[in-house]
Every structure is written in structure tokens, then in C-alpha cells.
Amino acid sequence: MRNSGETGVALTAEELERYQRQILHAPFGQAGQARLKAAHVLVAGVGGLGSPVAMYLCVSGVGTLTVVDADVVSISNLNRQLLHWESDIRARKVDSARGKLVEMNPRAHVEAIGERITRETVPSMLKGVDVVVDCLDNMASRYILNQACVDAGIPLIHGGVYGMMGQLTTIIPGKTPCLECIFPRKEETDQGPIPVFGPTAGTIASLQALETIKLLSGVGKLLAGRLLYFNGQEMECLLVDVQSRDKCPICGGVGAKEGIM
Amino acid sequence: MHISVDANFTLKGVFETPVQWSFKRSGVTLRELLREIDQRVHSITIFRDNDLGDDIEEIWLNGKRFFSLGEKLDTPLKDGDRLKIALYMAPLGGG
Numbered sequence: 381m382r383n384s385g386e387t388g389v390a391l392t393a394e395e396l397e398r399y400q401r402q403i404l405h406a407p408f409g410q411a412g413q414a415r416l417k418a419a420h421v422l423v424a425g426v427g428g429l430g431s432p433v434a435m436y437l438c439v440s441g442v443g444t445l446t447v448v449d450a451d452v453v454s455i456s457n458l459n460r461q462l463l464h465w466e467s468d469i470r471a472r473k474v475d476s477a478r479g480k481l482v483e484m485n486p487r488a489h490v491e492a493i494g495e496r497i498t499r500e501t502v503p504s505m506l507k508g509v510d511v512v513v514d515c516l517d518n519m520a521s522r523y524i525l526n527q528a529c530v531d532a533g534i535p536l537i538h539g540g541v542y543g544m545m546g547q548l549t550t551i552i553p554g555k556t557p558c559l560e561c562i563f564p565r566k567e568e569t570d571q572g573p574i575p576v577f578g579p580t581a582g583t584i585a586s587l588q589a590l591e592t593i594k595l596l597s598g599v600g601k602l603l604a605g606r607l608l609y610f611n612g613q614e615m616e617c618l619l620v621d622v623q624s625r626d627k628c629p630i631c632g633g634v635g636a637k638e639g640i641m
Numbered sequence: 642m643h644i645s646v647d648a649n650f651t652l653k654g655v656f657e658t659p660v661q662w663s664f665k666r667s668g669v670t671l672r673e674l675l676r677e678i679d680q681r682v683h684s685i686t687i688f689r690d691n692d693l694g695d696d697i698e699e700i701w702l703n704g705k706r707f708f709s710l711g712e713k714l715d716t717p718l719k720d721g722d723r724l725k726i727a728l729y730m731a732p733l734g735g736g
């Protein structure tokens with residue numbers, strides 16, 4: 381067993397071998413791996429985004445994963461939600477997800493919460509969590525999650541998809557614009573089912589997982605205060621500098637500036 | 642003539658700001674400049690008819706907001722003008 385510095389978490393010989401290819405990345409190393417092992421990540425939604433996010437974080441050696449989703453698996457999920465298979469139809473998504481994740485990496489501690497994210501349920505879900513990954517499928521729940529993360533000071537890795545387009549950004553409470561700064565709330569209209577291609581969700585989810593690993597290990601430059609917009613149809617990636625809103629009702633607009641001129 | 646163009650977004654290798662936009666002739670309008678940018682970045686619609694497109698939060702010409710430009714898109718540009726574009730990001734709701 382090797383104790384990897386400040387986390388006080390030791391890596392076993394088996395873990396050193398299992399995670400060898402990422403430990404080989406010098407800025408990450410054994411210390412980065414130990415930080416993942418000590419971490420608790422909440423994946424909100426285990427659908428098109430949440431499946432690859434949870435899979436990558438699980439096999440990367442994140443110590444504790446909580447997956448939250450109130451839905452059951454239906455056949456129209458199967459074009460993109462990789463953790464759910466035909467044999468899982470009608471099962472709770474969190475049970476289907478947990479079953480696969482613990483097989484992928486039996487050392488991971490995976491908690492399953494089959495509840496909706498509401499103002500009432502979210503505070504207890506966030507207890508002891510280091511990072512939240514937003515893999516939800518509607519803006520109403522995202523706004524609730526954003527507010528709870530800002531209140532608790534927990535970083536939130538936001539991702540969203542539509543058709544062949546996707547976007548992600550990393551929200552650090554007190555340092556970056558929050559979700560409501562970037563996307564001010566509008567009249568909610570029920571759009572019905574949203575078009576999504578599996579590879580689009582997979583692309584954005586992979587980047588969300590990478591941001592989570594970077595944030596936990598302290599390696600690299602985060603998408604903090606920047607939003608990556610991916611247009612798979614045109615194969616364009618825009619990087620947008622996002623701004624805090626002066627009168628943001630959620631975060632108060634930390635570091636808000638007058639316009640951008 | 643040269644127009645200085647800045648924006649709150651970049652598209653690597655295609656539209657990296659700030660950039661000096663050059664025209665061989667004079668008498669170019671704001672519409673012509675925006676059309677060139679629009680054609681370079683496929684993901685955004687900068688203008689529609691005589692108004693800003695849905696993807697744009699605001700543009701400023703020499704610090705003046707779009708709505709205060711009397712001639713709107715037909716505003717003539719002159720050498721040394723400064724244009725700033727702020728993209729509006731619509732949320733993508735799916736997951």
C-alpha cells in the first residue's frame with residue numbers, strides 16, 4: 381500500500397496496476413489517483429449523458445459515486461443510454477445503472493437514489509459530495525440543482541444536448557457565473573421529447589467526465605467561466621466566455637461586469 | 642479599410658478574436674461585415690432581415706448598442722471602427 385500524500389488515502393498494488401495508464405500522466409500521477417479514490421461524485425440523471433459520465437468516473441477509480449434518477453428504462457432510451465439494455469426495460473434506471481457499474485469496477489462504492497431532484501430532496505443528496513455532474517434532461521430540475529450547488533458551494537459540471545448539438549461548462553460557486561447567469565430562466569414550455577443522437581450525448585458526457593477528473597485531481601485548465609458549444613452537424617466547436625448577471629437571483633452575480641465592452 | 646472585431650466567442654482557426662477585418666474598398670455597411678462573419682461561423686445566425694439574429698445577445702459599434710444605430714444594419718462603416726459581438730447561449734435541455 382502506498383500512501384499518496386495529502387488525501388491520506390492509500391493505493392493498493394492492484395489499483396496502481398489498474399489505473400496505470402492514467403497514473404502515467406505525470407501531472408496526475410499517484411496523487412491524482414488518490415484524490416479520485418477519496419472523492420464522492422454525484423451524477424444527476426443516468427440517461428444519455430449520465431451513463432457515460434458514471435461509466436468513465438467509475439472505471440477511472442472515483443471512490444464513491446451517487447447516481448440519481450427517478451425514471452424507469454423504456455425502449456426509446458436505448459439509442460443513447462449505454463448503461464441500460466433491452467433486458468432492463470421497466471427497471472429503475474438507478475438499479476440498472478448500479479448493477480453495471482459495480483461489475484465494471486467492483487471497488488467503486490455506488491449509491492443509487494431513485495428520487496426526483498426537488499427543493500426538498502436535493503439538500504440531503506448533496507451531503508458529503510465533492511462534485512455534481514448535471515446530466516439531467518430538463519431545465520427545471522437543472523435550476524433546482526444549480527441553486528442547491530451554489531448554496532452548498534459544490535462545483536457543478538453542466539452538460540446539455542439537443543440533436544447533434546451539445547454544450548458544457550464548469551460552474552465553481554463564488555468564482556464563475558452560475559447556470560442561471562448563463563441561461564436566465566424563461567417561461568417553461570413543454571417541448572415534448574427532445575431529439576438526441578447517442579454519439580452527441582457521448583461526446584459531451586466524455587468531456588464532463590474529463591472535467592470532473594481534472595477538477596478532483598487539480599490537473600489542467602477547467603472550462604470555468606467558459607462554455608464549450610459543440611455543433612456536430614457543422615463540426616464546429618465554439619468557446620464562449622460566459623458572464624455573471626448583475627442581478628442573478630441565485631448567485632448574486634459574482635464578478636459581474638457591465639456588458640462586455 | 643480595417644475594422645477591429647472582438648467577440649465573446651472564438652472558433653479555433655476560423656474566427657479568433659480580436660481580429661482586424663480588412664476590406665479593399667470603402668463604403669462597407671455593418672450588414673456586409675456581419676454577413677462575412679456569419680458565413681465563416683456556421684453555428685451562429687448573426688442577423689435576420691434588419692434585426693439581430695436569435696444567437697446574438699448584443700452587438701456594439703464603437704461602444705454604441707445596436708438599437709441606437711439609426712441606420713441599423715445599413716450603418717456605413719469607416720476605417721478604424723470597432724465592432725463587438727456578444728453571443729447569446731440558449732440552453733440545450735436534453736440529457
Ligand SMILES: [Zn+2]
Nearest residue numbers: 558561628631
Ligand atoms: Zn448566477
